[in-house]
Structures are given as structure tokens and as C-alpha cells.
Amino acid sequence: xxxxxxxxxxxxxxxxxxxxxxxxxxxxxxxxxxxxxxxxxxxxxxxxxxxxxxxxxxxxxxxxxxxxxxxxxxxxxxxxxxxxxxxxxxxxxxxxxxxxxxxxxxxxxxxxxxxxxxxxxxxxxxxxxxxxxxxxxxxxxxxxxxxxxxxxxxxxxxxxxxxxxxxxxxxxxxxxxxxxxxxxxxxxxxxxxxxxxxxx
Amino acid sequence: xxxxxxxxxxxxxxxxxxxxxxxxxxxxxxxxxxxxxxxxxxxxxxxxxxxxxxxxxxxxxxxxxxxxxxxxxxxxxxxxxxxxxxxxxxxxxxxxxxxxxxxxxxxxxxxxxxxxxxxxxxxxxxxxxxxxxxxxxxxxxxxxxxxxxxxxxxxxxxxxxxxxxxxxxxxxxxxxxxxxxxxxxxxxxxxxxxxxxxxxxxxxxxxxxxxxxxxxxxxxxxxxxxxxxxxxxxxxxxxxxxxxxxxxxxxxxxxxxxxxxxxxxxxxxxxxxxxxxxxxxxxxxxxxxxxxxxxxxxxxxxxxxxxxxxxxxxxxxxxxxxxxxxxxxxxxxxxxxxxxxxxxxxxxxxxxxxxxxxxxxxxxxxxxxxxxxxxxxxxxxxxxxxxxxxxxxxxxxxxxxxxxxxxxxxxxxxxxxxxxxxxxxxxxxxxxxxxxxxxxxxxxxxxxxxxxxxxxxxxxxxxxxxxxxxxxxxxxxxxxxxxxxxxxxxxxxxxxxxxxxxxxxxxxxxxxxxxxxxxxxxxxxxxxxxxxxxxxxxxxxxxxxxxxxxxxxxxxxxxxxxxxxxxxxxxxxxx
Numbered sequence: 001x002x003x004x005x006x007x008x009x010x011x012x013x014x015x016x017x018x019x020x021x022x023x024x025x026x027x028x029x030x031x032x033x034x035x036x037x038x039x040x041x042x043x044x045x046x047x048x049x050x051x052x053x054x055x056x057x058x059x060x061x062x063x064x065x066x067x068x069x070x071x072x073x074x075x076x077x078x079x080x081x082x083x084x085x086x087x088x089x090x091x092x093x094x095x096x097x098x099x100x101x102x103x104x105x106x107x108x109x110x111x112x113x114x115x116x117x118x119x120x121x122x123x124x125x126x127x128x129x130x131x132x133x134x135x136x137x138x139x140x141x142x143x144x145x146x147x148x149x150x151x152x153x154x155x156x157x158x159x160x161x162x163x164x165x166x167x168x169x170x171x172x173x174x175x176x177x178x179x180x181x182x183x184x185x186x187x188x189x190x191x192x193x194x195x196x197x198x199x200x
Numbered sequence: 201x202x203x204x205x206x207x208x209x210x211x212x213x214x215x216x217x218x219x220x221x222x223x224x225x226x227x228x229x230x231x232x233x234x235x236x237x238x239x240x241x242x243x244x245x246x247x248x249x250x251x252x253x254x255x256x257x258x259x260x261x262x263x264x265x266x267x268x269x270x271x272x273x274x275x276x277x278x279x280x281x282x283x284x285x286x287x288x289x290x291x292x293x294x295x296x297x298x299x300x301x302x303x304x305x306x307x308x309x310x311x312x313x314x315x316x317x318x319x320x321x322x323x324x325x326x327x328x329x330x331x332x333x334x335x336x337x338x339x340x341x342x343x344x345x346x347x348x349x350x351x352x353x354x355x356x357x358x359x360x361x362x363x364x365x366x367x368x369x370x371x372x373x374x375x376x377x378x379x380x381x382x383x384x385x386x387x388x389x390x391x392x393x394x395x396x397x398x399x400x401x402x403x404x405x406x407x408x409x410x411x412x413x414x415x416x417x418x419x420x421x422x423x424x425x426x427x428x429x430x431x432x433x434x435x436x437x438x439x440x441x442x443x444x445x446x447x448x449x450x451x452x453x454x455x456x457x458x459x460x461x462x463x464x465x466x467x468x469x470x471x472x473x474x475x476x477x478x479x480x481x482x483x484x485x486x487x488x489x490x491x492x493x494x495x496x497x498x499x500x501x502x503x504x505x506x507x508x509x510x511x512x513x514x515x516x517x518x519x520x521x522x523x524x525x526x527x528x529x530x531x532x533x534x535x536x537x538x539x540x541x542x543x544x545x546x547x548x549x550x551x552x553x554x555x556x557x558x559x560x561x562x563x564x565x566x567x568x569x570x571x572x573x574x575x576x577x578x579x580x581x582x583x584x585x586x587x588x589x590x591x592x593x594x595x596x597x598x599x600x601x602x603x604x605x606x607x608x609x610x611x612x613x614x615x616x617x618x619x620x621x622x623x624x625x626x627x628x629x630x631x632x633x634x635x636x637x638x639x640x641x642x643x644x645x646x647x648x649x650x651x652x653x654x655x656x657x658x659x660x661x662x663x664x665x666x667x668x669x670x671x672x673x674x675x676x677x678x679x680x681x682x683x684x685x686x687x688x689x690x691x692x693x694x695x696x697x698x699x700x701x702x703x704x705x706x707x708x709x710x711x712x713x714x715x716x717x718x719x720x721x722x723x724x725x726x727x728x729x730x731x732x733x734x735x736x737x738x739x740x741x742x743x744x745x746x747x748x749x750x751x752x753x754x755x756x757x758x759x760x761x762x763x764x765x766x767x768x769x770x771x772x773x774x775x
Binding site: 020131 | 428
């Protein structure tokens with residue numbers, strides 16, 4: 001029974017060229033594309049249905065704050081890559097530093113977002129006000145949930161999960177790469193959300 | 201994977217929170233069978249009401265609760281709850297978990313020679329998320345206003361203004377969707393990465409192919425339903441108007457909402473899932489039937505490659521036909537034209553699959569054991585279901601047949617005597633692998649023949665009722681003049697349905713009796729060729745004592761010049 005080992009946890013499959021976790025995360029991202037694809041389709045349908053009644057996003061939403069948040073998320077994507085790159089050159093200390101930065105930037109995004117939501121609630125603007133706010137709150141809310149999910153994973157990989165580096169560095173790097181792919185995807189969703197909701 | 205299989209795992213790690221794909225597969229299968237039994241009982245209550253409108257149900261009527269059935273008479277609201285939950289339970293908690301979660305989990309890793317799924321912990325999580333979703337669904341019967349009652353499709357605006365049970369339904373669905381997504385990722389990675397040496401895609405058993413395509417359908421089709429569920433949840437909880445048009449009048453009053461939404465949006469999102477879901481229901485069944493027919497005819501499958509290509513094409517096309525469920529919503533004729541054409545195209549691969557299986561019987565030395573009987577019955581039953589679907593795929597005919605009992609008859613023929621018969625076939629076929637014992641043939645044949653007769657008695661009359669124009673979801677059909685001539689059929693269906701329920705008793709007895717007292721058999725009782733039959737029965741943790749290699753295709757039966765009439769995939773003999 002010593003042979004009951006699952007293959008390709010750390011070594012890439014010769015045909016697909018990736019490990020299990022990387023293939024898994026790509027499949028997961030494919031389903032996420034369908035999820036947000038459905039939401040963007042909903043946005044298009046509601047907007048074309050409303051015609052001239054649909055408001056211009058920049059008149060109602062806080063564009064400077066959202067721009068700031070865009071910067072924060074893009075920066076966090078860069079630090080995420082730096083964290084992974086540090087591991088490839090065997091610098092665990094640098095990994096810790098960049099991963100901490102990634103987590104902090106994610107938290108910063110959430111803080112800015114909560115200010116944005118708070119300002120809307122102060123003016124008694126809730127999702128029920130009209131369909132523009134409805135789709136705004138649902139799409140950004142769902143994105144926020146994805147950010148929180150990413151933060152939990154990154155925090156795990158920063159603190160208790162990082163022990164794996166000393167036991168199985170290849171596998172640990174695979175995990176960082178998978179978490180990174182997910183984090184970039186969350187970033188990418190925001191890059192679509194920002195112009196769609198705030199600018200158009 | 202960690203070196204802990206040297207010592208015994210504690211009971212709760214071995215049988216409850218297990219990460220072994222075989223335990224999880226059995227957990228899925230038993231949970232799903234229990235849910236299917238619940239769905240069957242709900243059906244019997246509904247059939248009683250339809251056969252004897254507003255009359256008390258003898259015996260169990262008083263157990264249903266004063267709020268649901270005062271004096272044993274089913275109230276219209278409760279009838280609607282049963283209808284909605286019967287559909288939800290049978291599809292999302294019964295058939296798919298049994299076909300994919302049960303059979304897929306247990307058999308697929310064995311057939312590809314893998315020690316386990318690629319992500320065992322994720323696998324365990326899939327099961328428990330499914331379990332919680334199922335419990336939430338069932339619990340909704342006890343909340344104020346009862347369970348969801350807007351049909352398994354939950355169309356808004358009706359579902360948006362329904363009682364609290366609908367919110368619970370949506371939360372339950374989000375759990376079930378999450379479970380399916382996790383499971384499908386696991387299946388895809390396992391099939392792509394964990395096949396043993398020599399097991400190329402061209403040598404893959406068709407069952408694995410079917411699971412592979414099914415997983416892609418689940419992966420890509422479920423998220424739009426999740427969107428629909430989230431938006432409906434927002435409509436109900438946050439009072440948004442995604443699916444609520446302006447100026448909606450309910451009970452004579454204009455609803456105080458923002459409006460501007462579109463109920464049709466829900467239908468598009470829903471059917472974008474629910475049409476691929478039809479193929480999620482049917483493809484694993486084809487996989488099971490193919491394995492059994494090849495083994496019990498003792499000859500190779502006719503057109504294996506054609507079947508694989510047809511399945512891939514079917515999976516792709518299933519994303520392009522969803523609006524054929526929506527001909528009556530006022531789509532433009534150009535849209536209807538598009539979806540009619542794609543619908544007619546998608547019937548071709550289904551026919552290819554069925555024809556190949558039929559031709560596989562030609563010249564075979566057929567063994568009529570219980571799994572084979574169920575597999576053989578699957579072919580004409582699925583054919584009836586499929587062929588009666590063609591008139592529904594044409595907008596002109598669909599105008600008359602839409603939302604009638606004809607539709608109910610059509611999709612039940614596909615799923616009940618179709619898929620569920622295939623699942624029974626699979627249970628009888630792989631039971632010796634799971635327990636090391638075969639199921640009793642006599643009880644199995646009683647189960648088969650009574651089920652076959654009764655299930656046709658249930659669904660065949662529905663075509664006649666539907667052609668007469670009787671709508672589905674009627675609490676009391678005798679209220680309508682055009683439904684009165686077909687009312688005797690409802691009484692007939694009730695008797696057939698009770699017979700169908702009783703016909704399951706030999707199966708239940710057989711299942712438990714054989715698990716403990718059945719005849720013990722060796723590892724390969726059916727003399728089949730695929731890899732699961734070289735593993736011990738039941739397979740230990742890690743499945744194979746020695747990692748096998750594969751040297752040939754999956755259906756090498758009766759090869760000329762071989763001493764045996766089956767040639768194991770792992771057998772290194774030269775030809």
C-alpha cells in the first residue's frame with residue numbers, strides 16, 4: 001500500500017504540463033468566469049432594457065475612491081507575484097514580506113470599499129433603490145466576498161501554511177502559484193467592474 | 201497520502217469524515233437513495249390527490265400535519281410544495297448525486313487505476329456541503345408557509361413573492377451548486393492527471409468519458425444558475441427588482457418596488473443551467489449502460505469512438521439549446537428558429553449513442569442477469585423519452601404541448617425509466633465490488649419486472665392526458681371540462697404508482713440482505729475487462745495492491761485466439 005500515493009501533487013503532469021492544484025485552480029477560474037459572465041450579462045440586459053433611464057455611473061458613484069482601490073488591487077497583484085518569485089530564488093524572508101504586503105493591500109481594499117458602502121448607506125441608498133444600485137451592490141458585494149476568500153487563503157499561506165516550505169518546497173510553491181492565479185483573477189474582475197459600473 | 205494507513209483510523213475518520221473516494225461514493229449513493237425514496241413518497245401523495253381530488257388519504261393522511269392536510273386532505277398550497285420539492289429532490293438530491301457523486305466517485309478512480317481522487321479532502325467537503333444542502337431543503341417544510349411552492353424551476357415573479365420557504369430553497373441550492381462545482385473540478389483533474397500508464401484517452405472506459413464530459417457541463421453550467429439564485433435571493437431579501445417588472449399588481453395592489461427588472465432574465469439564466477443539466481442526468485446513465493452491455497453481450501461496443509465523439513459534441517451543443525424551454529415567452533421567430541435548429545441537431549448525437557448500444561447487442565451471447573435487464577430496458581425507455589421530446593423542440597407543436605402532462609411524461613421517461621433504471625443496473629453491477637457479495641438474482645428480477653410494468657403504467661397515460669391539453673401543476677383536474685375525460689387515467693396512474701412503490705421493497709430487502717448475507721464472490725464475478733475488477737472486493741485504502749498498467753482498450757471481449765472470452769486491460773499478454 002506504500003504505492004497509494006496521489007501523483008502530480010508537486011511534479012507537473014507530462015502532457016498537461018501542470019500540477020493537480022494548478023489544473024484545479026484553472027478549472028475553478030473557468031467556472032468563476034461563467035459566474036461573473038452571468039452577472040455581466042445581467043447588467044447588459046437590465047441596462048439595455050432601461051434605455052435612457054439608466055444613470056451614468058460616474059454621476060452617482062465615487063470615482064476617485066474606486067480609482068484608488070484599482071491601484072491598491074493592481075499593486076497587490078504585483079506583490080503577490082513578487083512573493084512567488086522570491087520563493088523561486090529561495091528567499092523565504094522576502095516571501096513573507098511580500099505576502100504580508102499582499103494581505104495588507106487586500107485589507108486596504110476592503111476598508112476603502114466599506115467607506116464607499118457606508119457613504120451610500122448614510123444617504124439611505126440601498127440595493128432596493130433602483131436596478132442600477134441593485135446590480136452595483138450585488139456585483140461589488142460578490143467581488144468583496146471573493147476578496148475576503150482570497151485574503152483568508154493568503155493569510156493561511158502566510159502563517160500556519162508556510163511550514164510546508166520547509167518540508168515540501170515544490171508543493172508549497174505550487175500552492176502560492178494557485179493562490180496567486182486566483183488573486184489575479186479577483187483583480188481582473190475588478191478591472192472589468194470598475195469601468196462598467198463607475199465610468200460608463 | 202500521509203503515511204497514516206499503517207494504523208487503523210478511528211471510526212469517525214474511516215466511515216463518517218472519510219477522505220477515501222470509496223467511502224465518499226457509498227455515502228453519496230446511500231444519501232441519494234434515501235432522498236429518492238422521499239421523492240417517491242411525495243409523488244404518491246400527489247398521485248392520490250390527482251386520482252381522488254380533495255379526499256382524505258387513508259392512513260398516512262393524518263401524519264402530514266394539520267397545516268398541510270387537515271383531516272388528511274392535501275391542501276393546494278401543500279400540493280404545490282410537494283410538486284416543487286419532488287422535482288428538486290429527485291434531480292439535485294437524488295439522481296445527480298447518485299450518478300455523479302456515487303458512481304463517479306466510487307468507480308471512476310478504480311477504472312483509471314488511481315489510488316484516490318486528486319483532491320481527497322475537497323471530495324469529502326463536496327459530500328458534506330451536499331448533505332447540508334439536502335438537510336436545509338428538507339427542513340424548509342417546517343418553516344412558516346412551508347417549503348418552496350413555485351415549481352422546481354422557481355420562476356419569478358411568483359417565486360419572488362412566495363413564502364419564506366423559497367428563501368430556504370435558494371440557500372439550499374447555493375450549497376448544492378457549490379458541492380457540484382467542487383466535485384466537478386476534482387473529477388476533471390483526476391481524469392486528466394491520475395490515469396495509470398498506458399490508459400490513453402482512446403482506451404478509456406466509456407463510463408469515464410461520460411463522467412468527464414458531465415463534469416465539464418457541471419463546471420460551466422452551474423454558475424449561471426448560481427447567479428440566478430443570488431439575484432432571486434437579493435430580490436427576496438434586499439428587495440431589489442432584478443426579476444420584477446414595473447407596475448406589477450398583486451392582489452389588486454401595485455407592488456411598492458423599484459421595478460424595471462425582467463422575469464425573462466431568470467428563465468434564461470435558469471435554462472442555461474437546466475438544459476446541460478438534462479445531459480448531466482443522462483450521460484452517466486449511458487456510461488453505466490455501456491459498461492454493462494459490453495460485459496454481458498461478451499463483445500466489444502459497436503462504434504466506441506463514434507460514441508465518444510458524439511458525447512463530446514453533445515456536451516458542446518447542450519450549451520446552445522436552452523431557450524427551447526421558452527418558446528412561449530414571446531421570443532422573436534428568428535430566435536425560435538435558431539433554437540429549433542440547434543435542438544434538432546443535438547438529437548443526432550443522442551441517437552448515435554442509442555443506436556451504437558443497440559447495434560452492440562447484435563450477435564452477442566447475451567447474459568440476462570439483473571443488471572443487464574435494467575440496462576436493456578434503459579434503451580427503449582430512453583428512446584421513448586427522447587423521441588417524444590422532438591415535438592417539444594419544434595415551436596409549432598410546443599404551443600399546444602407546453603406545460604401539459606405530455607412534457608411531464610416526456611422528461612420522466614428520460615429520467616425515471618431511463619436514468620434511474622440505468623442507476624439500478626449500476627447498483628446491481630458494481631455491488632459485488634463494493635461489498636464482495638452479489639445481490640440476489642430472484643429478488644432482482646422481481647424488482648425489475650414489476651418496476652418496468654408499473655413505471656410504464658405511470659408515465660404512458662400522461663402522454664394521452666397531455667395531448668388532451670391537461671396542464672401540469674393542477675391540484676384538482678376535475679375542475680376543468682377538458683380534463684374530465686382523462687380523469688380515469690389518473691386513477692389508473694395511482695394504482696401503477698402504488699405498484700411502483702411496492703416494487704421497490706424487494707430491492708430494499710435485497711440491498712441490505714445481500715450486503716451482509718449475499719453470496720460471496722471473487723474480484724471479477726462478471727468476468728469484465730476494466731481495471732476496477734482487478735482490485736480486491738471491497739478495494740482497500742489505496743485500491744490496488746500493485747499499480748496496474750494498461751495494454752489495450754476497454755472492451756476486449758471474445759477476442760479470437762484468446763483462451764478466455766475477456767481480456768483484462770491490465771493483462772500484458774501479446775496478441
